[in-house]
Amino acid sequence: MSGHAAPIPMTARRSGPLTGTAEVPGDKSISHRALILGALSVGQTVVTGLLEGQDVLDTASAMRAFGAEVERQGAGHWTVQGVGVGGFAEPVDIIDCGNSGTGVRLIMGCMATSPITVTFTGDASLRKRPMARVTDPLSLFGTRAYGRSGGRLPMTVVGAADPVPVRYKTPVPSAQVKSAVLLAGLNAPGETVVIETEPTRDHSERMLKGFGADLHVEDTNEGRVITLIGQPELRAQTVAVPRDPSSAAFPVCAALIVENSDILVPGVSQNLTRNGLYTTLVEMGADIEFGNPREEGGEPVADLRVRFSALTGIEVPAGRAASMIDEFPVLAVVAANAEGTTIMRGVKELRVKESDRIDAMARGLEACGVRIEEDEDTLIVHGMGPGGVPGGATCATHIDHRIAMSFLVLGLASRQPVSVDDGSPIATSFPAFEGLMAALGADITRGS
Ligand SMILES: O=C(O)C1=C[C@@H](OP(=O)(O)O)[C@@H](O)[C@H](O)C1
């Protein structure tokens, strides 16, 4: 929904030890894809553990507008009666993807090779984000797009009536771009090929295969080459959505920096395209046990036991950025509570998320007394040691859920409270955040 709710100021105060179990909600990336692939399949897809965050609810509404029957049967339990590849009807109204880059870009992909015309919009954050990264490769299929200057929403996309398959090397490491091209390739005859030089999250590839697409992935000198044969009949599936490692990052990082904490976070994805934060935290000296490794919903997962730790700053290699792209804001908070300097390189994609996350973190951390250095592609945090951040500031969240949650985690370990001007965007990805953190013992309240 693009109408931004009234701002909800929130404040976090230094807390006693966090203890207990944090059962984080379903993975946002997989939830979007379960609804989209369900809508493109023949038969009824059943989804359990769906994330009922606003981003995913907006994708559910969009799938209904294209003709799929999407119904909520119970908490996290949804069914999708699909229309099949090439079966999308033209929506009679604008598709509003709210705050969700994943939603709008993947949906543009899956309508781009059908003979329909669709107008997309989103909230004030999404309307600032670049769409040409998706509409450029879609134009190779024969799709046309007419947006505001700079390729911004609102944007009207005219699907190709006679699509041709494409071969496309992604110029930015983006799972959204890769996925949009693959989804468009579903309704183009012949082979669509996407080549990525830096691997990004691979949920689309795994799930497309699971729904019956003919897709194979090969690691070559040129990069990861993904080949999809167009016009398959996708078959409805049962999808058990695993928990979201990006949401798990908040209780995990909170426990690492709040003295004497000891928590359990079950079912955290160990998918190599998603687990960069956890590798980084261990390198910084985090006391994390990875117990009971197993598969859930087609993803490798483990139960994490996380204890308060004395951490040391490190240099995070640029090659790891894609596997932890949404976790840099909360890593910056952890880094501020570590000894020494943490250098995050290759992070310029953070500038085109829900907000410019490098700028938002730098300004908020500075306001809380932390020394920061930054350039276009780098963020450097000078750590103040465990519990050493002064705090005592109100940080601007810029309609960005991850910025809001990161600064609230910071406040739990800072000398003075840390407030955010608006915690309402948290509902886009982690509506249970406040209750879950309170149950662990975190002192987070509404108001400034
Ligand atoms: O494909 C996805 O589900 C996502 C891909 C990433 O974006 P980019 O592809 O723009 O890097 C990530 O930041 C986003 O939260 C979810």
Ligand SMILES: C=C(OP(=O)(O)O)C(=O)O
């Ligand atoms: C970047 C994110 O999401 P999206 O691109 O889907 O808005 C995120 O959830 O951190």
